[in-house]
Amino acid sequence: MKPTRPGTVSNHVHKVVLDRKTRTSSAQLQSEVLRHKEVLKKKAETSRKIQRQLAARDTTYDIALNIIDIISLERRALFRRDAHQKTPVAIAESGYLVASPVSPELAVSFRTLEYFRRLRLRKASYSVEAYAKVLCDLYGLPYRRRWRTAISDAYDVYLGILRIVDKRVMAYLGRDTPNWRVKHACPACNFKLEGEEDLGYDRICCMDGNNSLKRIAKIGDREIADLREFSESDYYLLAEYVDRFKDEVKRRESGDAEDDGDDAWTDEEDGDADEAEGDPTDFAGADDMLKQCTKNWKSAAKDETKKMWGIFDETGVFAGACRHGFVLWVIDMVRSGELAKYALALVAKALDVFEDRILWGYDIGCTFNTTIAQSSLGPEFSRRGCRCCVNAFHGYSHSHSCQTINHPSVIPGAGLDDMEGMERLFSSSNELAPVTRYASKYHRRMHIDRHMYQWDEDKYANIATMLYNNLRQAFDILAKDAPVVEEWLQANGCTLADLELWETEEKQYFATVGKVTEADAVAVEYVSRLKDYWRLQDETSATMSAFVTSIPEDYTPAGLVERTDDAQYRREASQTLKRETDMRLLREKCDSALRDVIALELQLGLNAASRWTPTTPKFIETAHFLADRDYHIALERLQRLVVQRLFELHTMNISHTAYKIRTQIAKSLQRRSKAIRAAVTAYNNAAKALKNPRPPLDWSKVTHYAFLEEFELLRDTRNDLAGKRWAETTTRPIIKKARQIKRAREEIRRCNTEVRRVHSWVLQENTELEEAVRKCRDERNPIYGALGDYATRRRRVNTRLLAIIARIHVLPGFSGHTTPGAPSASSPETEAAEVRAEEAELQGDLQDASIDESDLAAAASVLEFTTNLAGT
Ligand SMILES: [Zn+2]
Ligand SMILES: [Zn+2]
Numbered sequence: 001m002k003p004t005r006p007g008t009v010s011n012h013v014h015k016v017v018l019d020r021k022t023r024t025s026s027a028q029l030q031s032e033v034l035r036h037k038e039v040l041k042k043k044a045e046t047s048r049k050i051q052r053q054l055a056a057r058d059t060t061y062d063i064a065l066n067i068i069d070i071i072s073l074e075r076r077a078l079f080r081r082d083a084h085q086k087t088p089v090a091i092a093e094s095g096y097l098v099a100s101p102v103s104p105e106l107a108v109s110f111r112t113l114e115y116f117r118r119l120r121l122r123k124a125s126y127s128v129e130a131y132a133k134v135l136c137d138l139y140g141l142p143y144r145r146r147w148r149t150a151i152s153d154a155y156d157v158y159l160g161i162l163r164i165v166d167k168r169v170m171a172y173l174g175r176d177t178p179n180w181r182v183k184h185a186c187p188a189c190n191f192k193l194e195g196e197e198d199l200g201y202d203r204i205c206c207m208d209g210n211n212s213l214k215r216i217a218k219i220g221d222r223e224i225a226d227l228r229e230f231s232e233s234d235y236y237l238l239a240e241y242v243d244r245f246k247d248e249v250k251r252r253e254s255g256d257a258e259d260d261g262d263d264a265w266t267d268e269e270d271g272d273a274d275e276a277e278g279d280p281t282d283f284a285g286a287d288d289m290l291k292q293c294t295k296n297w298k299s300a301a302k303d304e305t306k307k308m309w310g311i312f313d314e315t316g317v318f319a320g321a322c323r324h325g326f327v328l329w330v331i332d333m334v335r336s337g338e339l340a341k342y343a344l345a346l347v348a349k350a351l352d353v354f355e356d357r358i359l360w361g362y363d364i365g366c367t368f369n370t371t372i373a374q375s376s377l378g379p380e381f382s383r384r385g386c387r388c389c390v391n392a393f394h395g396y397s398h399s400h401s402c403q404t405i406n407h408p409s410v411i412p413g414a415g416l417d418d419m420e421g422m423e424r425l426f427s428s429s430n431e432l433a434p435v436t437r438y439a440s441k442y443h444r445r446m447h448i449d450r451h452m453y454q455w456d457e458d459k460y461a462n463i464a465t466m467l468y469n470n471l472r473q474a475f476d477i478l479a480k481d482a483p484v485v486e487e488w489l490q491a492n493g494c495t496l497a498d499l500e501l502w503e504t505e506e507k508q509y510f511a512t513v514g515k516v517t518e519a520d521a522v523a524v525e526y527v528s529r530l531k532d533y534w535r536l537q538d539e540t541s542a543t544m545s546a547f548v549t550s551i552p553e554d555y556t557p558a559g560l561v562e563r564t565d566d567a568q569y570r571r572e573a574s575q576t577l578k579r580e581t582d583m584r585l586l587r588e589k590c591d592s593a594l595r596d597v598i599a600l601e602l603q604l605g606l607n608a609a610s611r612w613t614p615t616t617p618k619f620i621e622t623a624h625f626l627a628d629r630d631y632h633i634a635l636e637r638l639q640r641l642v643v644q645r646l647f648e649l650h651t652m653n654i655s656h657t658a659y660k661i662r663t664q665i666a667k668s669l670q671r672r673s674k675a676i677r678a679a680v681t682a683y684n685n686a687a688k689a690l691k692n693p694r695p696p697l698d699w700s701k702v703t704h705y706a707f708l709e710e711f712e713l714l715r716d717t718r719n720d721l722a723g724k725r726w727a728e729t730t731t732r733p734i735i736k737k738a739r740q741i742k743r744a745r746e747e748i749r750r751c752n753t754e755v756r757r758v759h760s761w762v763l764q765e766n767t768e769l770e771e772a773v774r775k776c777r778d779e780r781n782p783i784y785g786a787l788g789d790y791a792t793r794r795r796r797v798n799t800r801l802l803a804i805i806a807r808i809h810v811l812p813g814f815s816g817h818t819t820p821g822a823p824s825a826s827s828p829e830t831e832a833a834e835v836r837a838e839e840a841e842l843q844g845d846l847q848d849a850s851i852d853e854s855d856l857a858a859a860a861s862v863l864e865f866t867t868n869l870a871g872t
Contacts, residue, residue: 063087067096068147069109073139077107099153106146108154116155117162121454124431124447128152159446163232165786172783173772179353181234185456186326187761188463188754193821199750200413202356205328206391207320207346208363208422209338212433215444217313228442233449235330242331242345248375249278249340280340281367289401289511290367292636293390296397296643297364314444317429318342320350320360321421324466324754325459327452332445340371347372351380359411360388361419366398366406387411392418397643400711401510409739410503415747416474428455461797463758464804468811471751474744475813481737488734499738502726506735509724520622526600527622530612533593540586547579627689634686638679639711642702645676676702752816759805760820762798769795 061081067074081090088098091107098104112135119126132148170176175184184190189203231238281294315336320328329349331342343362350358362368365388372381372388390398390406398406408414432451436444489495601607612619680699687694694714725731769791776784809818 058083061085063090063104065091065096065098065104065107067107067109068112068135068139068151069096070112070115070135070138071109075139079107097154097158099150099157106150108151110158113151113155113158116151117158121450124429124451125434127435128155156443159450165783168783169787169790172776172781172787173768179234182328182353185460186322186324186463187758188324188467189322189326191757191761192824193753193757193760194824195821196753196824197749199753200357200746201359203354203358204323204361204414204417204419205320205350205358206323206361206419206421207318207328207343208426209316209318209333209342210422210426210429211316211333212426212430213314213317213436213444213448214312214433215314215436215441216311216438228440230442230445230449233330233445235327235449235452236445237329237331237345237349239332239334241349242341245341245344245348245375246277246339248344249280249282249371277336278340279338280343280362280364280371282340282371289399290370292399293364293366293397293402295636295640297367313441317448318346319422319425320346321425323417323419323421324463325421325424326456327425330448330452340368340375343368344372344375344377347381347386348377351377351384351386357385359414360386361391361408361417361421362388363391363397365390366402369406389414389419391420391423393420393423399510401507404507404510409736409743412742413746414743415750416470416477416743417747425455461800464755464801464808467751467755467758468804468808470747471755471808471811471814474747474751475811477740477744478813481741485734485738485741496738498725499735502731503735503739505724506726509726522600522603523618523622524626526597526604527612527619527626529593529596529600530619533590533597536586536590536593540583540590543579543583543586547576547583550576550579624691627686627691631683631686631690631694634679634683635711635714638676638683638697638702641676641679642711645673748815752814755805755808756817756821758801760823762801762805763820764823766795766798 059080061083062078063081064076064078067077077094077096079091079094079096081087087104091098091104095111096107096109097113098107116128116131119131128151129148132145132151133143135147135151136143167176170180279298281290281297312335314332314334316333318331318333318338322328329346331345333339333342347360360368369388372378388406389408389411390402392408404410408417408419429448429451432447436447439447489499597611598608601611606612614620677699680697680702684696687696726735773784773788773791776787781787808814808816
């Protein structure tokens with residue numbers, strides 16, 4: 001190749017001369033011309049050098065490939081490759097990734113993959129296919145399926161690379177110790193400071209299972225090719241860990257009067273005997289209240305029964321999160337519903353990793369307390385003072401008596417937390433469902449892992465705002481409700497202590513209401529048999545008289561044969577024959593009932609002469625008991641149906657509930673309406689039969705949310721609510737408000753603590769990151785670029801957090817610290833920080849004095865952050 005043409009140089013110089021002629025002196029001009037000549041000479045030299053190098057390079061290993069690049073939209077590119085280089089490496093150096101390392105045909109650019117990753121993080125359901133189609137559109141090509149495969153394969157590799165890079169960044173920052181993520185992700189929960197006040201519970205978390213992230217075991221006859229396990233996620237508790245708890249709770253035999261023959265329209269349990277592992281409620285049996293909650297919980301889950309377990313491999317996930325939404329751990333539910341071992345494993349892991357007293361919100365939290373107590377975790381769980389409660393909005397599936405104990409609004413220390421964090425997490429992860437359902441085991445888990453990661457990033461960015469809103473909500477409650485309560489107390493001459501006393505009375509009342517008094521089991525049986533016998537006796541005599549008046553005078557069964565030609569006669573005779581059959585059958589039934597009655601009379605020491613009649617006092621007493629029992633059965637059944645209906649309405653309203661599911665629910669709601677109508681009729685009959693008959697219920701009234709509390713009062717068949725202050729309609733809202741005020745005060749105290757934690761954490765992290773980046777740069781560590789990106793992103797989010805914290809500090813009524821605090825001595829951060837500081841000292845002695853400057857710079861940047869805040 002020729003060197004740069006001289007003519008070009010002189011032309012250029014000439015142009016410069018002309019341009020500047022009028023403005024510059026000749027001496028200046030001279031020197032400028034010379035300088036330009038020099039520059040051009042150097043350029044020409046460099047160019048010649050490159051040409052020489054290029055000529056020397058062996059281009060036989062270069063490789064031309066079809067490419068996909070969202071920016072350039074080029075279709076083909078020539079990749080430089082040297083003899084010693086592997087193809088994928090050479091291509092990666094040019095910013096492309098090949099789908100197949102062996103014989104690559106199509107290379108996808110990193111930026112194309114990064115776009116896809118970003119899209120996916122924001123829209124989990126966005127599929128590879130959709131992206132491939134978009135790319136084809138941009139290229140102006142018809143859709144090519146091969147592109148989808150190439151992008152999908154390259155994307156896996158890309159994520160793998162990113163994971164390695166992430167790992168190295170985290171390792172460089174010392175954030176790769178076991179459980180680092182869960183111990184640090186949420187600064188509001190984890191970054192404990194010196195001199196904090198006791199909040200009762202150190203940590204508020206919630207847990208739940210969800211069925212939407214299922215995965216089909218096998219599609220048709222297609223064998224699954226991808227057998228890899230995705231084990232790199234630190235969100236996942238692995239099956240081996242979970243299975244340690246599989247023998248803690250054995251499945252309870254479901255024979256215990258559980259099934260009162262209702263719900264004919266639902267899928268009945270198929271009584272699969274080899275399902276040996278228990279669910280979280282399998283210890284509830286003894287307690288009446290818990291039994292009721294368990295029934296509701298089970299029937300809510302009934303739609304997702306074992307039927308689906310055959311089709312799906314993973315049947316969903318069980319997960320836990322802190323009150324700020326950060327995910328603790330995720331567990332795959334495998335070929336099962338929500339088993340006790342999943343929840344136990346989660347609680348066990350938390351007991352392991354944290355030293356805290358934790359309040360757990362769980363939709364079957366009431367019963368699960370008993371389950372934990374009976375498991376191997378029981379002693380430690382209670383030593384720490386941990387407990388479970390139910391979620392605020394799902395509380396309605398629990399009996400009122402349960403809510404007086406387990407609803408977060410009555411638990412001291414719970415603050416205003418609604419414990420519905422899992423609902424929010426799952427409503428976001430539901431988006432993943434279409435992607436995971438047909439994915440391989442590996443991909444499903446990878447998708448879930450990435451989703452949780454993004455979720456946590458969002459929670460981190462939002463944490464200060466969440467605390468801000470919680471504080472404002474608490475301030476609002478105090479401003480609105482406190483004067484109302486105060487006024488009422490004054491007007492009625494009562495004190496807060498009275499309200500508390502009434503609350504306790506309510507608790508005690510509901511602990512006993514609805515419990516039927518014990519009765520003599522034989523007597524109960526006797527009375528119901530006696531009633532059966534009387535009914536059959538009446539029926540027999542009625543049938544008998546009907547028979548006698550209807551038979552023809554010349555009737556003999558044998559006569560039928562002889563007069564078969566007479567159609568009229570034949571018809572009548574056949575009816576008569578049927579009546580005779582019915583009559584004999586009734587007589588036999590009646591005889592059998594009498595036998596039962598006599599057998600019971602022998603047990604009771606009675607005989608035919610002393611047989612009870614409807615006027616025998618013992619008969620009346622037992623009959624009342626029976627009516628009472630029937631009434632409670634009818635009431636419970638009605639209540640359960642209504643709760644189920646509300647559950648379904650709730651599910652219907654959740655966004656992203658698939659259309660198909662909605663349709664299914666709508667159908668079952670129709671069926672349920674019928675069932676509820678029937679249950680209302682049954683209730684009304686039972687209510688009429690009571691000793692103190694109850695007014696009938698109206699179906700349109702019972703199906704409303706507001707009616708749920710009424711159910712509890714209906715359970716009182718003793719009619720002894722009179723004179724109970726807590727039951728008065730004017731008192732109840734005041735008790736509720738007073739309770740809410742207490743929770744609001746707790747919330748404020750908790751938020752104050754948490755705001756300071758986040759504040760201190762953010763400042764410390766910024767300093768740490770800055771130091772790490774500087775050190776990495778000085779060492780010329782190859783991770784510098786990735787670390788820098790991470791630190792920049794993180795610090796930008798931190799700046800935002802600080803800005804919001806500054807707003808919190810000026811909220812009217814804010815009573816927390818506005819200065820950051822020192823990490824508490826027990827916190828591992830302090831130790832680690834001390835070790836780091838000591839290492840820095842040593843390093844400083846060995847090296848020159850530049851350390852002092854970096855310390856100064858760090859301090860300056862902290863100052864800058866905080867002063868910038870003051871301006872916002
Ligand atoms: Zn938290
Ligand atoms: Zn309950």
